[in-house]
Amino acid sequence: MSKPSDVGSLRVGGYVIVDGEPSRVSSLTKSKPGKHGAAKARVVAIGVFDGSKKTFVKPVDAQIEVPLIEKRTGQVLALLPNTVQLMDLENYEVFEAAHPDDEELKEKLASGVEVEYWRILGRTKIMRTKG
Numbered sequence: 018m019s020k021p022s023d024v025g026s027l028r029v030g031g032y033v034i035v036d037g038e039p040s041r042v043s044s045l046t047k048s049k050p051g052k053h054g055a056a057k058a059r060v061v062a063i064g065v066f067d068g069s070k071k072t073f074v075k076p077v078d079a080q081i082e083v084p085l086i087e088k089r090t091g092q093v094l095a096l097l098p099n100t101v102q103l104m105d106l107e108n109y110e111v112f113e114a115a116h117p118d119d120e121e122l123k124e125k126l127a128s129g130v131e132v133e134y135w136r137i138l139g140r141t142k143i144m145r146t147k148g
């Protein structure tokens with residue numbers, strides 16, 4: 018799920034959808050309006066799931082999609098070869114998420130550990146361990 022927003026209302030550290038990929042804004046520069054046009058914004062964002070760098074330039078008043086991030090708590094049930102099996106602690110739903118890219122976080126994962134995970138556009142990412 019996402020909501021429309023103006024490019025001018027984006028902030029560094031915020032999130033935006035670029036080419037169908039939710040991304041975190043890492044740099045934002047705005048130019049002043051000139052004689053023949055509106056102010057423009059140059060946005061550099063890094064993908065949440067793929068880590069790729071994306072850049073775009075749009076007028077400040079243009080519409081852009083901002084993802085709605087669902088931050089939830091889950092418990093690790095099992096570490097599988099390609100995924101991590103999690104159980105949501107509110108509705109007890111069992112699902113699988115990809116292993117985190119961060120090696121330090123990957124080492125902390127074990128059966129029974131509570132984690133915070135984000136659900137963005139139907140995809141899941143483990144962000145950190147709790148406790």
